[in-house]
Amino acid sequence: MRTFEKSTKLDNVCYDIRGPVMDEANKMIAQGEKIVKLNIGNPAPFGFEAPEAIIDKMSENLTLTEGYSDSKGLFSAREAILSYCKKKNMPNVTINDIYTGNGVSELITLSMQGLLNNGDEVLVPSPDYPLWTASVTLAGGTAVHYICDEQSEWFPDIEDMKRKITDKTKAIVVINPNNPTGALYSKEVLQQIVELAREHELILFADEIYDRLVMDGEEHVALSSLAPDLLTVSFNGLSKSHLISGYRGGWMCLCGDKSKAKGYIEGINLLSSMRLCSNVPAQSLIPTALDNLEDTREMVAPGGRIYEQREYIYNAIQDIPGLSAYKPKAAFYIFPKLDIKKFNITNDEQFSLDLLKEKKILITHGGGFHWETPDHFRIVYLPCIDDLKISMDAMKDFLATYKQK
Numbered sequence: 001m002r003t004f005e006k007s008t009k010l011d012n013v014c015y016d017i018r019g020p021v022m023d024e025a026n027k028m029i030a031q032g033e034k035i036v037k038l039n040i041g042n043p044a045p046f047g048f049e050a051p052e053a054i055i056d057k058m059s060e061n062l063t064l065t066e067g068y069s070d071s072k073g074l075f076s077a078r079e080a081i082l083s084y085c086k087k088k089n090m091p092n093v094t095i096n097d098i099y100t101g102n103g104v105s106e107l108i109t110l111s112m113q114g115l116l117n118n119g120d121e122v123l124v125p126s127p128d129y130p131l132w133t134a135s136v137t138l139a140g141g142t143a144v145h146y147i148c149d150e151q152s153e154w155f156p157d158i159e160d161m162k163r164k165i166t167d168k169t170k171a172i173v174v175i176n177p178n179n180p181t182g183a184l185y186s187k188e189v190l191q192q193i194v195e196l197a198r199e200h201e202l203i204l205f206a207d208e209i210y211d212r213l214v215m216d217g218e219e220h221v222a223l224s225s226l227a228p229d230l231l232t233v234s235f236n237g238l239s240k241s242h243l244i245s246g247y248r249g250g251w252m253c254l255c256g257d258k259s260k261a262k263g264y265i266e267g268i269n270l271l272s273s274m275r276l277c278s279n280v281p282a283q284s285l286i287p288t289a290l291d292n293l294e295d296t297r298e299m300v301a302p303g304g305r306i307y308e309q310r311e312y313i314y315n316a317i318q319d320i321p322g323l324s325a326y327k328p329k330a331a332f333y334i335f336p337k338l339d340i341k342k343f344n345i346t347n348d349e350q351f352s353l354d355l356l357k358e359k360k361i362l363i364t365h366g367g368g369f370h371w372e373t374p375d376h377f378r379i380v381y382l383p384c385i386d387d388l389k390i391s392m393d394a395m396k397d398f399l400a401t402y403k404q405k
Contacts, residue, residue, distance in 0.1 A: 073100030114267035127369035182328020
């Protein structure tokens with residue numbers, strides 16, 4: 001009998017944010033269990049609502065956005081994105097260098113498919129947002145992970161990056177602000193990464209979707225603003241800053257010197273055309289969204305919900321014996337460290353399963369972000385403080401007696 005297996009192209013592709021632990025959680029939910037989901041950065045289930053201006057604009061535009069747009073996106077959307085790029089000092093961006101997408105995720109995959117041949121290498125951070133590694137692998141490339149150093153505020157280890165560049169390396173991925181650590185990279189660190197790319201003639205890929213969710217008076221520096229002589233592909237969108245993950249509104253910009261990438265750009269244009277266009281109603285919201293950033297600023301300012309939840313979760317972690325964490329400066333994630341000797345942990349996925357089964361709390365283990373040592377996990381601190389407190393009390397109780405078997 002003929003059977004059909006998954007493609008061998010998927011053999012080394014994984015996305016454990018929605019992996020085996022979440023599968024187990026879904027089984028428990030189907031059996032009537034109530035699970036606290038601290039695993040995915042999806043604001044809507046936790047009472048976050050999109051700004052009213054966004055909802056009004058969506059309703060107003062629905063009948064006007066029933067057809068396809070240009071494959072790169074609506075002119076009005078790209079015009080608004082171009083204005084945003086100028087405010088961020090992103091160099092040499094024209095309206096034809098901007099591509100809208102069904103979220104950033106689609107564009108990450110598209111950008112890798114258009115660039116990589118079998119065996120090409122891309123430097124990707126560890127820990128990473130796992131879609132980057134998956135997209136590199138699916139495109140036939142090899143993701144080579146450079147270490148981000150927890151002792152240095154989770155900044156990239158430049159010396160480790162230097163050691164891992166070979167004649168097969170085509171690009172460096174920089175996730176800033178970072179998911180899963182919440183780190184915000186300094187201008188000095190970014191300049192060092194640019195120098196590496198310049199020395200080795202590499203493309204820079206800048207995942208900057210959390211650039212508007214920055215706290216403590218800090219400021220995000222667009223990577224491309226430091227590299228006008230290089231090609232930087234920058235990614236951004238509305239899912240996080242405007243609390244509309246389900247609308248799928250993202251974009252990709254080609255910045256800097258594109259003179260040596262004409263073939264690559266032809267590939268991007270081809271792939272962009274093949275999907276016809278991205279979600280047109282979501283595109284139509286982009287001008288309104290980028291003109292209305294006040295709600296986002298309020299969320300991450302003292303007294304704002306994300307800021308106060310960050311304060312709570314950081315302090316709660318410090319109060320649990322065997323846990324510690326770097327205080328995040330951006331986004332809505334924290335990446336605590338486990339004392340693996342104290343808890344006898346050798347398998348972080350098993351730790352996540354044990355916590356799920358005993359306390360009904362769903363997290364993502366560090367290995368899901370290509371962190372090799374089984375000593376970290378990510379918490380999404382989107383639930384309100386009352387719910388976070390219940391979860392952290394339960395975690396403290398769990399860890400008081402936990403020993404991995």
